[in-house]
Amino acid sequence: MAKENETRDPVVPLDRRALLGLLGAGGAGALLASHAALAADGGEGAAATGPYDLVIRGGRVVDGSGAPGFEADVAISGGRFVEVGAVGRRGKQEIDARGLVVSPGWIDTMDQSGRAVRNRGSGGSKVRMGLTTLIAGEMGTPVPADQVSAYLADLDANGMAVNFGTYYSASQARRAVAGSSAARPSKAQIAEMADLVDEAMRAGALGMSTALIYPPASFMTTEELIELARPVGRYKGTYATHMRDEGEFVLDAIDEAIGIGQAAGTDVHIYHLKAAFAPGWGKLIGEMGRKIDRARAGGLNVFADMYPYEAAGTGLRTTVPNWMFKDGMAHAKEQLRDPAIRARLKAEVAKGNQKDWTNFVYNAGGWDRVVLGVPFSEEYDRFRGMKITDIAAALGKDPADAAWDIVLAEKQRASAFYFMMSEKDIETALKFPWIGIGSDAGVRYGPGSDKGYPHPRSYGCFPRIVAEYVRRRKVLTLEQAIAKMTSVPAANLRLAGRGMIKPGNWADVTIFDYARIDDVATFENPIQLPVGIEHVIVNGTPTMLARKRTPARPGKVLRGPGARAA
Template sequence: MADYDLVIRHGLIVDGTGAPARQGALAVSDGRIVAVGAIDGRGETELDAEGHAVAPGFIDVHTHDDAAVIRDPRVDFKIMQGVTTDVVGNCGAGVAPANDAFRAYYAAGMGPILGESDLPWSTTAEYFAAVEAARPACNVAAYVPHGVLRYNAMGGERRPPGDAELQRMREQLDEGMRAGAIGLSTGLVYAPGAFARTDELVALAKVAASYGGIYGSHIRDESARLLEAVGEAISIGEQAGCGVQISHHKAAGAQYFGMTKQSLPLIAEARARGVDVTIDVYPYVASSSSLAAMFRLGRGAAFETAPAIIASVKYNKERYEGKYVREIAAELDLPIGEAIRKVLQDEENTPSVIMFIMDEADVRRVIADDHAMIGSDGLPSEGKPHPRLYGTMAAVLEKYVREEPLLALEEAVRKMTSLPAGKHRIAGRGILREGWQADLVIFDPATVADVATYAEPRQYSRGIDYVIVNGEVAAEHGRQTGARAGKMLRRGVAT
């Protein structure tokens, strides 16, 4: 008779709190961590972690896997980089709640980027039940996305909501919060979220606040008006009385490089006066989004200067996918803007694009911030998605811990575990502590590496030896097991 289900020995325990790593063992039974430190008894399974770090499973706070966790419940692109919890519903975009008008809108525009789905649910609670029924390999926590609420309530109208429309949004958000959502997310550069004024967002954030939820935002501008947009997000949190998460914080476009020198102090000032503002960031100088949205946003100009790659298209895969916009323009013998218009037309506005619009100095500055956590912003599209979908966590450990040191190992792990768990009300996870859920990753700090590239993004990170979700081994030595032990997580509930 074994004493424990699983014992991991001789590892370097990096507990997620940022405390100094220490040699030790860890025991798991019934999906929970039952002992950390010195272990006497035997495990049914014994793992030797000599030379490896043992950390809480990584929490990816910024994903767009809302449909993917159901369509592709193995979520190999998450599990294989050590991610055990996926936060979906970001940027005001997602899959629930859904009425017929929203289903048609999703199919036409968002499906090709987030993954096709018939959206066979109406409410957020029903969507959560569908996630549970799909048994994904990783845990899932979710925001209620504002753009989705707005489309359900008033379609793509470019105006403030009427009283009844706002009330409809409030009710749907209330339903989502009761189902266990972590808060409200917005995407204020995308239709239809961009049509909302601040007062609409405050009114809704108050509903999230009444449940202890947070306000997560892809803010209104990440370039010329970055500081104003950061200010708006902070003020929404302040007025509504809830925490704020500023998504994928960046200064986009060469003329705005260095602006994080001003945005980070703005956030620090807000924190100093008691607003709980935190940020997330991905470790790359390229962003990725909808080509149509970026072109409309007036980044048409950015395409003239910054290199961009068409990541995924619906029809002409050979012709466009994985190619630089410049290359496509040359082949078509068209100016860049005209070439993009043609791609959008040929592909019914569905392509996603990768744009090299950031400066490494800004990325480093944001990652180093004490209140910055790691979020991939990966788009689970077909074609050649931004490599962040596969390599975000390993990239941080490889590049910013080992190769161009910016963070201590303990600090990098904290940004992927206890920091996001605390902010997103993910209870009982993110720290190696007795009684907490056994989401674990065992990796080699000396070899961990992101090997996904822009040309060949679908590659699993190196050096991630074991990934354990709710006590079950989900991946070992670069291979995914069949375990699908992920749970739908409800705000503040340790399950």
């Protein structure tokens, strides 16, 4: 299978500032003329005679640029777009797209499938959502730095239904060198961690990620993170971050992220941008956008992704203050059994946020806005999908005690949903021109095989953007929404040759019925496949045809700038 140096081809990437400016102005109509000129060309590299590999006939092409959609045929050969317009030549395979929207393939900028693509590679729920490219790695790669090259090579060799790239995590480097405690690492240890980041970059990581609300990353200082990010900057990679706070102190967290990018010379990717603090709804989100705009105007490529839901989904153990984990998870759980310790923890939850701990319960507005996902415990399995307050009433316990007893019983990290965001803030954030879409979910395999209780974003995130925020609410135009799922993330992540339907680009395509598309999955019944996604094509090969999955595995590994330098 082709390696990533083929995906980072000589096709000139769209200028990111020009694209995002046009989208912010409500559309990129100025690009239509240049697109039409490209379409009129027979397509660079197209064979002079004979059929194309695939022709998509008669759809409404929304090409990813932000320009108005137009009716056209799309021809593909050799895995790339070769003609857009009135295609006279036939295809070895043809798709009738009349009445459907033909879009560039959708890009998940915050995927959690690093292990799943290695184990199965089928794409599962991701393909069903219309996705063709996944960018993973919030928690890093599923292998240490010295195995990243082999991990990516295995993905190439074994095949995937999607394109895939990943970050390497600062937490991985810290655990490998200094463990998971809160102890400050020495200068020599920090240098050793930075060497691991450098090794991962040369192996193909897109950059370095952090998840700063979770130990041990929560114990890392800004200065330490800058040193670890310097190798990323040398290769012109990206610093991606689940910021230290997304609630009351989110503005400080944005300043930290921007400061790290500036000091280390990296791009900055902010994961799942949100104002997760009920008292700050309607206030914080605007200032967050202005901070990022100012940094971008100053020359730093800062961008973000988001998911369109009022609830975050993460571990139930995040309801426990971070200081409890300073000596590791086992010691924290031992302390959590102590009634005196619990009394102190309850007081801290009631007190509100701390600079070193995001208080999800306080930010959501109380335990009645926290819902149990999967407890990973037979004792508490019957409570899936219930509010913590209702579980506590059923058990005759205080809500905090009910939650922490579930944490103690978990065989792996129990999950929960925290209803901390407002719909108005979601609408505001969706309009930021540099925002992309990220599911914050891994591959799942649908009714009958999915035994969990996932966040509905696992099945509905991307169709929801079109169904809810374009068709029903009209927050975005269809062209703007498609750009946020295609050309905007491709430009910000420097995925050359992807994100737009134009001759020369890799032929990733999502074809859907605008009238029917819907996310379907809900918090009450999350394991439901979306409707309206008709066909999905990856590098010119269909991975779903007429709503049926194909066995094809045409995906490519998307290696980062360090691999090219190496």
